[in-house]
Amino acid sequence: MIDMSTGVAQRDVLMEQFRKVRRDTELICAPLAIDDYQVQSITETSPPKWHIAHVTWFFEEFVLSHFNSSYKPFHPRYAYLFNSYYETVGSMQPRAKRGVLSRPTVEEIYTYRRYVDDHMQSLALNLDESQWNKFYQRVTLGLHHEQQHQELLFMDIKHNLSVNPLKPAYHEQRQMPFTPLAPMQxxxxxxxxxxxxxxxxxxxxxxxxxxxxxxxxxxxxxxxxxxxxxxxxxxxxxxxxxxxxxxxxxxxxxxxxxxxxxxxxxxxxxxxxxxxxxxxxxxxxxxxxxxxxxxxxxxxxxxxxxxxxxxxxxxxxxxxxxxxxxxxxxxxxxxxxxxxxxxxxxxxxxxxxxxxxxxxxxxxxxxxxxxxxxxxxxxxxxxxxxxxxxxxxxxxxxxxxxxxxxxxxxxxxxxxx
Amino acid sequence: MIDMSTGVAQRDVLMEQFRKVRRDTELICAPLAIDDYQVQSITETSPPKWHIAHVTWFFEEFVLSHFNSSYKPFHPRYAYLFNSYYETVGSMQPRAKRGVLSRPTVEEIYTYRRYVDDHMQSLALNLDESQWNKFYQRVTLGLHHEQQHQELLFMDIKHNLSVNPLKPAYHEQRQMPFTPLAPMQxxxxxxxxxxxxxxxxxxxxxxxxxxxxxxxxxxxxxxxxxxxxxxxxxxxxxxxxxxxxxxxxxxxxxxxxxxxxxxxxxxxxxxxxxxxxxxxxxxxxxxxxxxxxxxxxxxxxxxxxxxxxxxxxxxxxxxxxxxxxxxxxxxxxxxxxxxxxxxxxxxxxxxxxxxxxxxxxxxxxxxxxxxxxxxxxxxxxxxxxxxxxxxxxxxxxxxxxxxxxxxxxxxxxxxxx
Amino acid sequence: MIDMSTGVAQRDVLMEQFRKVRRDTELICAPLAIDDYQVQSITETSPPKWHIAHVTWFFEEFVLSHFNSSYKPFHPRYAYLFNSYYETVGSMQPRAKRGVLSRPTVEEIYTYRRYVDDHMQSLALNLDESQWNKFYQRVTLGLHHEQQHQELLFMDIKHNLSVNPLKPAYHEQRQMPFTPLAPMQxxxxxxxxxxxxxxxxxxxxxxxxxxxxxxxxxxxxxxxxxxxxxxxxxxxxxxxxxxxxxxxxxxxxxxxxxxxxxxxxxxxxxxxxxxxxxxxxxxxxxxxxxxxxxxxxxxxxxxxxxxxxxxxxxxxxxxxxxxxxxxxxxxxxxxxxxxxxxxxxxxxxxxxxxxxxxxxxxxxxxxxxxxxxxxxxxxxxxxxxxxxxxxxxxxxxxxxxxxxxxxxxxxxxxxxx
Amino acid sequence: MIDMSTGVAQRDVLMEQFRKVRRDTELICAPLAIDDYQVQSITETSPPKWHIAHVTWFFEEFVLSHFNSSYKPFHPRYAYLFNSYYETVGSMQPRAKRGVLSRPTVEEIYTYRRYVDDHMQSLALNLDESQWNKFYQRVTLGLHHEQQHQELLFMDIKHNLSVNPLKPAYHEQRQMPFTPLAPMQxxxxxxxxxxxxxxxxxxxxxxxxxxxxxxxxxxxxxxxxxxxxxxxxxxxxxxxxxxxxxxxxxxxxxxxxxxxxxxxxxxxxxxxxxxxxxxxxxxxxxxxxxxxxxxxxxxxxxxxxxxxxxxxxxxxxxxxxxxxxxxxxxxxxxxxxxxxxxxxxxxxxxxxxxxxxxxxxxxxxxxxxxxxxxxxxxxxxxxxxxxxxxxxxxxxxxxxxxxxxxxxxxxxxxxxx
Structure with a gap:
């Protein structure tokens, strides 16, 4: 659990949570073929590759650039590509056109994730104590944000696969637990x-x-x-x-x-x-x-x-x-x-x-x-x-x-x- | 005022109100040329002729046909043409296509109004006492309904005229009363x-x-x-x-x-x-x-x-x-x-x-x-x-x-x- | 027939044809109610009132203004309203929006027709001989143009009436001549x-x-x-x-x-x-x-x-x-x-x-x-x-x-x- | 050149051409990332993976199934997915929706290509002499068809990359030959x-x-x-x-x-x-x-x-x-x-x-x-x-x-x- 209720949260506790959430996102994508990362079946859904880049940009834009004035973004155009709807930050790729971006490739986006993860680790270690509370709050927000996109990843992957006449499965169905239906009261x-x-x-x-x-x-x-x-x-x-x-x-x-x-x-x-x-x-x-x-x-x-x-x-x-x-x-x-x-x-x-x-x-x-x-x-x-x-x-x-x-x-x- | 607050409302009081509201509607249209009655500038607005027929149909459908089983509607297709959105009553002319109906003509619609008004008068006089309360409520609803369309008539006429490059006026501007602006508190x-x-x-x-x-x-x-x-x-x-x-x-x-x-x-x-x-x-x-x-x-x-x-x-x-x-x-x-x-x-x-x-x-x-x-x-x-x-x-x-x-x-x- | 093949066409012959064609247009519209003049059922069709104004504008723009430098157009905005597609003459009411123009009214458009017809008569009488050939050609083009719109009037009226669930008739069907079908060879x-x-x-x-x-x-x-x-x-x-x-x-x-x-x-x-x-x-x-x-x-x-x-x-x-x-x-x-x-x-x-x-x-x-x-x-x-x-x-x-x-x-x- | 002008074309000559054209298609795609294969930037363009599957289906549908009654298509739904516009053959994936098909993957499509190529080789060797001429004509049509899609691959790849704000290059620009501009005569x-x-x-x-x-x-x-x-x-x-x-x-x-x-x-x-x-x-x-x-x-x-x-x-x-x-x-x-x-x-x-x-x-x-x-x-x-x-x-x-x-x-x- 992302437990931030204690007033004396430690840096390593936070970054342990950070690594956990970031890893969970990638585990969701593990069953995907590279091809699956690209699809945007309707305007409301986004390509999985866009999701995993966007949540990364969130940390880059709102944490790294914010708390580290010398931070150099991974790529100057990613802010345009992976901004979702933050008009006050700048212009962005139109939502309906996220599916036409073959570049950066999935591989490049994973490199982007590594780059940002590394800088996040480093920033967390070296951050001045005076900034900690603000940093802690922003990172926590970023992690909850990424969890929201984990949900969306499942929803969007499901829709993206559903429009394919081959009706491909994301995973093998498990043995369902037996859960009898209770009468409605x-x-x-x-x-x-x-x-x-x-x-x-x-x-x-x-x-x-x-x-x-x-x-x-x-x-x-x-x-x-x-x-x-x-x-x-x-x-x-x-x-x-x-x-x-x-x-x-x-x-x-x-x-x-x-x-x-x-x-x-x-x-x-x-x-x-x-x-x-x-x-x-x-x-x-x-x-x-x-x-x-x-x-x-x-x-x-x-x-x-x-x-x-x-x-x-x-x-x-x-x-x-x-x-x-x-x-x-x-x-x-x-x-x-x-x-x-x-x-x-x-x-x-x-x-x-x-x-x-x-x-x-x-x-x-x-x-x-x-x-x-x-x-x-x-x-x-x-x-x-x-x-x-x-x-x-x-x-x-x-x-x-x-x-x-x-x-x-x-x-x-x-x-x- | 449509005052229905008294429990002993008289038939002639109600029908006096009926005639007043019906007349008001026609007075709103008095400055219009026949040409103006026909325009639907956007889907949201309706042609004035449609409004004045629709409010008439409302009395025909929900009062005359309801309380008088031998009532013969003025025209068998008007229910289709002038039903606004009552799906449970039957199908209807699509809203966006109200402006293409040159027939019935404005003249025919005024004849329709007379026909329904006459039958309303007659019904009000001859209605069995046992039905009065229900009739009273329906007619009252119909009058408030017509007043809502009086508002819409002004709004729609304004829009219909506004899209015309000639910017025609509906009426002459009156001497405006002097009403000084109060400071906001x-x-x-x-x-x-x-x-x-x-x-x-x-x-x-x-x-x-x-x-x-x-x-x-x-x-x-x-x-x-x-x-x-x-x-x-x-x-x-x-x-x-x-x-x-x-x-x-x-x-x-x-x-x-x-x-x-x-x-x-x-x-x-x-x-x-x-x-x-x-x-x-x-x-x-x-x-x-x-x-x-x-x-x-x-x-x-x-x-x-x-x-x-x-x-x-x-x-x-x-x-x-x-x-x-x-x-x-x-x-x-x-x-x-x-x-x-x-x-x-x-x-x-x-x-x-x-x-x-x-x-x-x-x-x-x-x-x-x-x-x-x-x-x-x-x-x-x-x-x-x-x-x-x-x-x-x-x-x-x-x-x-x-x-x-x-x-x-x-x-x-x-x-x- | 509009016979302009002779090199010695007379002014009164031309204007006789002018009056004939102009009158034919109005005869086509004679069975219409004012309401019918207003309808544009699809983008491709035009309201009859637009047709009869447009063909009039054609003479105003391309004959009267052209041959008579002191000619004063009937209304300064009619060129905008009734230009069909002559981009080199100026901007125009979008084609799909011809049906929202309740003004000028049908009555005003007939006044416009009278105004232009009168000026045409006058111009024809007073035109300098040196301009005759050019005038003759322009007027002839204008008459053939108006005849094309006579066709369109029938086609558009037919469509405009057809979309009405009342299926109104433009005219009474005549006794059809007996014309047996010949075998196809x-x-x-x-x-x-x-x-x-x-x-x-x-x-x-x-x-x-x-x-x-x-x-x-x-x-x-x-x-x-x-x-x-x-x-x-x-x-x-x-x-x-x-x-x-x-x-x-x-x-x-x-x-x-x-x-x-x-x-x-x-x-x-x-x-x-x-x-x-x-x-x-x-x-x-x-x-x-x-x-x-x-x-x-x-x-x-x-x-x-x-x-x-x-x-x-x-x-x-x-x-x-x-x-x-x-x-x-x-x-x-x-x-x-x-x-x-x-x-x-x-x-x-x-x-x-x-x-x-x-x-x-x-x-x-x-x-x-x-x-x-x-x-x-x-x-x-x-x-x-x-x-x-x-x-x-x-x-x-x-x-x-x-x-x-x-x-x-x-x-x-x-x-x- | 695909030279089929000689009346005594040999089977190995044809299949040599077949292999050449098929290889050329794949060479065009060689610089692409898997991600690039998926994009459909506008309805008119198709994803590269669709092209390379479609041309393969062409041979499957119009050659293999046609000349070999026991041929078993690689996958029962590929005919639906990769039919372009042959209504008489059956229904098909809508053209505008080719870009949402993440499956089959690029890898699977190359397997499909191998499967069809192998069956083509085998069919060419074993075909009865009486069918040769017809086979020869169909295969030749299929090769010209594939060459048309080679052109489209370049055009579509160019467009697909062009809509990307990163403006990625398909290849490195070569040293351009010096070709002076001649005056126009x-x-x-x-x-x-x-x-x-x-x-x-x-x-x-x-x-x-x-x-x-x-x-x-x-x-x-x-x-x-x-x-x-x-x-x-x-x-x-x-x-x-x-x-x-x-x-x-x-x-x-x-x-x-x-x-x-x-x-x-x-x-x-x-x-x-x-x-x-x-x-x-x-x-x-x-x-x-x-x-x-x-x-x-x-x-x-x-x-x-x-x-x-x-x-x-x-x-x-x-x-x-x-x-x-x-x-x-x-x-x-x-x-x-x-x-x-x-x-x-x-x-x-x-x-x-x-x-x-x-x-x-x-x-x-x-x-x-x-x-x-x-x-x-x-x-x-x-x-x-x-x-x-x-x-x-x-x-x-x-x-x-x-x-x-x-x-x-x-x-x-x-x-x-």
């Missing part, structure tokens, strides 16, 4: 004034702050996630053909795109299959439904006579749960049947638009672009998923995607008044 | 648990319900709207060139569209002009800035070291204010300098995404499509504007537009923590 | 060196010149046009599903657009109907097939074991035929069964790309933009159609459209080696 | 009836047949290609700002795309540079201008008071010239100054639309899709270029591109009447 939750958001010295992103009071109504939360079997019932009840179940923008979208099922589902004869990181697999009905847009999650909930939980409702519950579940560390890379499922498995769509908390102040400087500027048009998701590192998630963690996004590991849990 | 507002939303027998839209408690933080509200002069300062301080001021989606949009000023502003030499319903006019610096997208309002607020108010913050204040201001009844059709400006002048963007209130239940049947299905991707605006009928607005009224929309009369007021 | 045509193109004093467009020699192979021409019945056989033989019959660009287009039949054909139950200027009518099998793209004409010919004729092949034959046929003067406004059909009925697609003749010199000045700059990406059509004025067509006349265009009255005749 | 050419097109047993594509008579006018041809220096004069004379010089579609295109110079030209300060296969290089004024669209070539010719030559004009001259010039064998991969330049250097745009010759019959079966279906919307180019294999070009060779295409090595020569 409604958990009563009392309303009232509660506090949500992050507080204290432990790491969080700026968008989780400030901790503040919210007023909850009494409500109920489902005891587990919605399953493939339940979602199949929705499909078979003509869920995709009934406009009264859909938000207007969602109805328009599914007409336009011809969506009739979740991303990665495929009907062969009368059997449903789904594409997974282990290739095409029979659809398991007890698994949580995954790769839904917000619109589909919302329509399902309406069909089920329920609704999606709000962000405070789910955070309130997450706070009471241990951080445990089907995370990337289990190496399943796929959601599993179970009960609770509060953390891991699938990112859960909430009914809450991604907005600033009352009194929200973004980080200063370019780091202020990290989260704050996306607080429009997106919806909050909570709880992490099966490709999230266990030490990356928290009860207060706010993830966010556009309502039409389906390529992340997204699913849902029901709520009702 | 910060009004302290206490937080705490408050109730917002509609309650009681008076008319409201379903999206204003249920009344519920919210928790407000302490905050400050500006004593008046942001002016053209203040917004010009933002422009001259390179507001449109500084990415750190903008939400990411807004920054992308202004690059793509080349926006450098509010809609309708035009720099001629070194003087700013703006297109109004009275044609091109010199920009008055003390008037409220108008025809901004949410992104521009939000960027301005950030530049000014402030933020947009939230929906509960502004409703809380509106509740304390008299419903008075520069409404359509004043026939100015343009925002005016002043103080307070809580109602009228411009619809004020809030920081709140348009979401269902806790416990929200849409109206049953097709009327459930009226508001609920738009609760995604849009932002709430409050307070009415200079083309809003005075008896149409309330403290609890929730208007909503997409963040990129600029053709409505949209402006802003600042808030801060 | 192959006419032997000898090859060899021949001359094509225009020569002499009579009017022609510049693209018909210079007359030059071409070398024809021996070939055969069909004795009549392809009929609806024959084209239906092509459809029923899965013509639209067989890629081997299609040019690559055509195959791509019909997939993308979902084309399965000619424009205006509609299958109701098991009966074919088609939209005509007299509204929806049963498909008459003996009539020439009409409203085909070049791709469809070409695919049909390939399916029939034949090909389209080349431009010289068809001109060679046209030269031998009398200029007679189903023209606009017959007021049928629809192609008719028959034999020969060399002129009138439908514009016949040829296999020839629209290219300059050897030695082609465009007219000088802005008039050089009339034809020459379109000599790329378009195909030649020959023979006129049922909405062509009889005195407008010639054996050497070269019409041209893009291969995907279907809204003109386009059809085909077979040829083979 | 007009060569008088007599008109009259001549024959063009292919005849005889030597290989040609079907689109070069049948040989037929054409009638030429007297004309003049420039003695060399237009140079960079001459084209720069056109730019400096505001060639890109003067609509009277442009075809309408070209003018529209350059406005829309913002084209102000040939593809690959870049102004740095006041110096012109250009991207080449050897990276960014100073623009050499004496070199032939290259990477022009047809529209630019046509506009330049008009500006120069000349025109583009027609296809028969240029073929007539090519027939009189030895097949010699700056071809791929010289390994310059860039056009050179010189005189004549009839073959090699740049493909020369002609004024002729790509149409079937009189009496043209495409090859039977799927091979009929090779050329014929593209005979619309494209223009003919002649003479080969600096990446053309010397033994691939002929006087009668008809190349064709869309008028907007600039990524091939395209240039121009002037002609006039």
């Amino acid at each position: 409604w958990i009563e939750r009392q309303g009232g004034v509660q506090s949500i958001g992050h507080q204290g010295d432990a790491f969080s992103f700026d968008n989780e702050t400030p901790r503040h009071q919210v007023l909850l109504q009494d409500h109920q939360l489902a005891s587990r996630l919605v399953t493939n079997g339940e979602y199949r019932d929705f499909i078979e009840d003509n869920g995709y053909q009934r406009p009264e179940l859909w938000l207007a923008d969602g109805w328009y979208l599914i007409q336009q795109q011809g969506w009739q099922q979740p991303l990665y589902w495929e009907l062969q004869g009368d059997k449903w299959w789904q594409f997974t990181l282990a290739g095409m697999q029979k659809l398991e009905l007890d698994e949580p439904v995954c790769h839904l847009s917000f619109y589909e999650a919302d329509a399902y909930a309406r069909w089920a006579g329920a609704r999606l939980p709000t962000e405070p409702e789910i955070e309130s519950m997450l706070t009471e749960q241990p951080i445990a579940g089907n995370f990337v560390n289990h190496e399943i890379l796929h959601p599993l049947p179970g009960k609770g499922q509060w953390y891991g498995d699938v990112w859960e769509w909430t009914a809450s638009a991604y907005s600033p908390y009352p009194g929200f102040q973004p980080l200063g400087g370019s780091m202020g672009e990290y989260n704050g500027k996306f607080m429009c048009n997106q919806m909050v998701l909570r709880g992490g998923c099966c490709v999230t590192p266990e030490n990356h998630i928290r009860a207060t963690y706010r993830n966010f995607y556009y309502p039409q996004d389906r390529w992340p590991f997204t699913g849902l849990r029901l709520a009702r008044d | 910060w009004i302290e507002r206490q937080g705490g648990v408050q109730s917002i939303g509609h309650q009681g027998d008076a008319f409201s839209f379903d999206n204003e319900t249920p009344r519920h408690q919210v928790l407000l933080q302490d905050h400050q509200l500006a004593s008046r709207l942001v002016t053209n002069g203040e917004y010009r300062d933002f422009i001259e301080d390179n507001g449109y060139q500084r990415p750190e001021l903008w939400l990411a989606d807004g920054w992308y949009l202004i690059q793509q569209q080349g926006w450098q000023q509010p809609l309708y502003w035009e720099l001629q030499g070194d003087k700013w002009w703006q297109f109004t319903l009275a044609g091109m006019q010199k920009l008055e610096l003390d008037e409220p800035v108008c025809h901004l997208s949410f992104y521009e309002a939000d960027a301005y607020a950030r530049w000014a070291g402030a933020r947009l108010p939230t929906e509960p913050e502004i409703e809380s204040m509106l509740t304390e204010q008299p419903i008075a201001g520069n409404f359509v009844n004043h026939e100015i059709l343009h925002p005016l300098p002043g103080k307070g400006q809580w109602y009228g002048d411009v619809w004020e963007w809030t920081a709140s995404a348009y979401s269902p209130y806790p416990g929200f239940q849409p109206l049953g049947g097709s009327m459930g499509e009226y508001n609920g299905k738009f609760m995604c991707n849009q932002m709430v605006l409050r307070g009415g504007c200079c083309v809003t009928p005075e008896n149409h607005i309330r403290a609890t009224y929730r208007n909503f537009y997409y963040p990129q929309d600029r053709w409505p009369f949209t402006g802003l007021r600042l808030a801060r923590d | 192959w006419i032997e045509r000898q090859g060899g060196v021949q001359s094509i193109g225009h020569q002499g004093d009579a009017f022609s467009f510049d693209n018909e010149t210079p007359r030059h020699q071409v070398l024809l192979q021996d070939h055969q021409l069909a004795s009549r046009l392809v009929t609806n019945g024959e084209y239906r056989d092509f459809i029923e033989d899965n013509g639209y599903q067989r890629p081997e019959l299609w040019l690559a660009d055509g195959w791509y287009l019909i997939q993308q657009q979902g084309w399965q039949q000619p424009l205006y054909w509609e299958l109701q139950g098991d009966k074919w109907w088609q939209f005509t200027l007299a509204g929806m009518q049963k498909l008459e099998l003996d009539e020439p097939v009409c409203h085909l793209s070049f791709y469809e004409a070409d695919a049909y010919a390939r399916w029939a074991g034949a090909r389209l004729p080349t431009e010289p092949e068809i001109e060679s034959m046209l030269t031998e035929q009398p200029i007679a046929g189903n023209f606009v003067n017959h007021e049928i406004l629809h192609p008719l069964p028959g034999k020969g059909q060399w002129y009138g009925d439908v514009w016949e697609w040829t296999a020839s790309a629209y290219s300059p003749y050897p030695g082609f010199q465009p007219l000088g000045g802005s008039m050089g933009e009339y034809n020459g700059k379109f000599m790329c990406n378009q195909m030649v059509l020959r023979g006129g159609c049922c909405v062509t004025p009889e005195n407008h067509i010639r054996a050497t006349y070269r019409n041209f459209y893009y291969p995907q265009d279907r809204w003109p009255f386009t059809g085909l005749r077979l040829a083979r080696d | 007009w060569i008088e050419r007599q008109g009259g009836v001549q024959s063009i097109g292919h005849q005889g047993d030597a290989f040609s594509f079907d689109n070069e047949t049948p040989r037929h008579q054409v009638l030429l006018q007297d004309h003049q041809l420039a003695s060399r290609l237009v140079t960079n220096g001459e084209y720069r004069d056109f730019i400096e004379d505001n060639g890109y700002q003067r609509p009277e010089l442009w075809l309408a579609d070209g003018w529209y295109l350059i406005q829309q795309q913002g084209w102000q110079q040939p593809l690959y030209w870049e102004l740095q300060g006041d110096k012109w540079w250009q991207f080449t296969l050897a990276g960014m290089q100073k623009l050499e004024l004496d070199e032939p201008v290259c990477h022009l669209s047809f529209y630019e070539a046509d506009a330049y010719a008009r500006w120069a008071g000349a025109r583009l030559p027609t296809e028969p004009e240029i073929e007539s001259m090519l027939t009189e010239q030895p097949i010699a010039g700056n071809f791929v064998n010289h390994e310059i991969l860039h056009p050179l100054p010189g005189k004549g330049q009839w073959y090699g250097d740049v493909w020369e745009w002609t004024a002729s639309a790509y149409s079937p010759y009189p009496g043209f019959q495409p090859l039977g079966g799927s091979m009929g899709e090779y050329n014929g279906k593209f005979m619309c919307n494209q223009m003919v180019l002649r003479g080969g270029c600096c990446v053309t294999p010397e033994n691939h070009i002929r006087a009668t060779y008809r190349n064709f591109y869309y008028p907007q295409d600039r990524w091939p090595f395209t240039g121009l020569r002037l002609a006039r009447d």
